[in-house]
Amino acid sequence: MEYLILAIAIVVVAVVAGGLFLLRGRGRTAPPPQAPPAPPESGVSPGGTAVLEEDTATVEAPPVEVPAPPEIELPPPSAGRLVRLRARLSRSQNALGRSLLVLLSRDALDDEAWEEIEDTLVTADVGVAPSRQIVEDLRTKVKVLGSRDPAEVRALLKDELLGQIGKDWERSLRTEPHGAQPAVVLVVGVNGTGKTTTCGKLARVIVGDGRTVLLGAADTFRAAAADQLQTWGSRVGAEVVRRDEGTDPASVAFEAVKQGIAAGVDTVIVDTAGRLHTKTGLMDELGKVKRVIEKQAQVDEVILVLDATTGQNGLQQARVFAEVVDVTGIALTKLDGTAKGGIVIAVQRELGVPVKLVGLGEGPDDLAPFEPEAFVEAILGD
Numbered sequence: 599m600e601y602l603i604l605a606i607a608i609v610v611v612a613v614v615a616g617g618l619f620l621l622r623g624r625g626r627t628a629p630p631p632q633a634p635p636a637p638p639e640s641g642v643s644p645g646g647t648a649v650l651e652e653d654t655a656t657v658e659a660p661p662v663e664v665p666a667p668p669e670i671e672l673p674p675p676s677a678g679r680l681v682r683l684r685a686r687l688s689r690s691q692n693a694l695g696r697s698l699l700v701l702l703s704r705d706a707l708d709d710e711a712w713e714e715i716e717d718t719l720v721t722a723d724v725g726v727a728p729s730r731q732i733v734e735d736l737r738t739k740v741k742v743l744g745s746r747d748p749a750e751v752r753a754l755l756k757d758e759l760l761g762q763i764g765k766d767w768e769r770s771l772r773t774e775p776h777g778a779q780p781a782v783v784l785v786v787g788v789n790g791t792g793k794t795t796t797c798g799k800l801a802r803v804i805v806g807d808g809r810t811v812l813l814g815a816a817d818t819f820r821a822a823a824a825d826q827l828q829t830w831g832s833r834v835g836a837e838v839v840r841r842d843e844g845t846d847p848a849s850v851a852f853e854a855v856k857q858g859i860a861a862g863v864d865t866v867i868v869d870t871a872g873r874l875h876t877k878t879g880l881m882d883e884l885g886k887v888k889r890v891i892e893k894q895a896q897v898d899e900v901i902l903v904l905d906a907t908t909g910q911n912g913l914q915q916a917r918v919f920a921e922v923v924d925v926t927g928i929a930l931t932k933l934d935g936t937a938k939g940g941i942v943i944a945v946q947r948e949l950g951v952p953v954k955l956v957g958l959g960e961g962p963d964d965l966a967p968f969e970p971e972a973f974v975e976a977i978l979g980d
């Protein structure tokens with residue numbers, strides 16, 4: 599009997615314990631389901647394999663840097679640029695105008711005074727013959743005028759300088775396409791004069807006027823020139839055709855014009871090296887570049903870039919270029935850095951082609967179409 603009671607007690611205890619165990623098990627909350635591993639942004643690890651391993655699933659993938667598209671700039675149009683840049687010109691050229699005006703306003707305009715006026719003009723790089731001519735003209739006009747109040751003297755000098763610079767030259771740059779053919783501008787000149795910079799700035803002038811440009815880096819002598827051009831081009835969204843250093847410049851020019859035609863751009867600008875090794879070498883190189891371009895399109899402009907600070911030396915070099923290639927216009931750079939603005943008169947006289955562009959600083963929009971009236975006004979000051 600005792601055994602029976604003991605057995606029943608054991609059974610009861612077992613049942614109660616079992617029930618309690620079962621109840622506790624049911625009351626437990628289930629663990630949260632494991633979040634699936636977040637896929638990396640690209641779905642692919644930097645190494646190129648899909649991220650699947652469990653232990654890397656919780657490691658956050660580094661953010662993939664998407665480079666921002668380059669911002670395309672919209673440069674100002676060409677019209678009125680020289681007037682806007684007048685301060686630059688006044689700063690460098692005012693001394694010439696002021697000393698001429700002071701000399702012309704002297705009470706007694708004797709031989710000595712006229713000689714001083716001539717010297718001032720020669721010092722400003724006007725050139726000996728044109729300086730003499732200006733003095734002769736002024737002498738006659740002053741005699742006819744009789745009186746010499748400051749306003750009259752200023753008007754007289756302005757008229758004379760404008761006459762020497764020439765109001766009637768065709769100075770507009772031919773950059774308009776011919777139907778489906780782009781206009782082609784070939785840029786030549788001695789190294790260091792600012793050729794590549796002028797190509798870049800000119801591209802901005804054309805884009806600013808609402809047209810499209812392609813740049814050809816045919817200065818294969820200096821690799822940095824192509825890089826420089828690339829930077830200029832990317833700022834205004836212009837394609838640049840370039841090849842390795844040492845490639846035949848003519849082949850780059852050919853390819854640039856070909857791509858320009860295919861892309862339907864308005865203007866192709868071709869930068870050249872034009873080292874002054876020998877006149878024959880230069881003639882061969884530039885002649886070939888031009889001939890090769892002409893197989894596909896007409897060369898509308900050959901712009902000779904001349905550094906205004908180099909004076910007579912620059913003129914000498916300009917002469918060599920003019921002998922080997924038909925220059926159609928001059929880009930006079932660095933006019934902001936010299937008081938010798940008279941070079942405008944000298945170079946036009948020397949080469950018989952007009953100054954069409956002037957460089958007035960290192961800024962991207964410091965290139966302006968040349969306007970004689972604004973130029974003379976800047977020289978004479980207010």
Ligand SMILES: Nc1nc2c(ncn2[C@@H]2O[C@H](COP(=O)(O)OP(=O)(O)OP(=O)(O)O)[C@@H](O)[C@H]2O)c(=O)[nH]1
Pocket residue numbers: 787788789790791792793794795796817820823871931932933934935956957958959960964
């Ligand atoms: N102050 C001033 N500097 C200028 C002007 N135009 C160009 N330069 C500077 O002149 C230097 C030479 O310019 P580049 O364009 O490299 O000359 P480059 O003729 O192409 O020279 P190469 O490629 O060696 O043949 C650069 O530092 C330009 O910023 C200008 O109008 N004013």
